[in-house]
Amino acid sequence: MGALAALPVRCATLAAALLACTVLAGCGGGERPRVPAGYTEYRTGEYSFAYPSGWQRRDDKDEYGRPTLLFMGPRLPSGAVDGQIHVGRIADYRHDLDVQLGQFRALATMHRYRLTADRRIEIDGAKRAHRFEATYEMQDQSGASVPFTLLGLYALTDDGVLLEFMLRSPQNGAARSRLPVIFDSFRLDH
DSSP: HHHHHHHHHHHHHHHHHHHHHHHHOSSSSSSOOOTTTTTTEOOOOOEEEETTTTTTTEEOTTTTOOOOEEEOBBBBBTBBOOEEEEEEETOOOSSSSHHHHHHHHHHHHHOOOEEEEEEEEOOOOOOOOEEEEEEEEEHHHHHOOOEEEEEEEEEEEETTTTEEEEEETTTTTTTGGGGGHHHOOOOOOO
């Protein structure tokens, strides 16, 4: 009878533990992070991320005619855009991710980017992913040098899609502090 009498206490303890797990850990990892105040979520069914509300979306094409997606912040008095998100997608990517990483490194060297991070990362749903951080300089409308920060990733999905997610901001712009929030919100939807 003692074991049966303790059953409601054990069930209550188990229920409390499960509730705590659900609230604190998401239990199962299926929970999407909350979109921060002042941000809007962009979702395709393949990937999603949060971007600052008010940034303008623009559809574009890369040098091969493939669609790309841009979100752009406001223009600073210098003419530089205060924050930009660039998303590229190559369906049926037939190379190893190292090919794309090598191309990025070569272009970074050619354009005098200073790589401050270059490392493999784990992204749920990606066969492989890689993160880059860099600083570089661009000329504004008056010809003055403007230092920029770049934060980006390449993700190769299990079904062979290569995604390029690049964020940039002038180092003195308000968007610079938003880049980590945007980067951390990136998810593959699988």
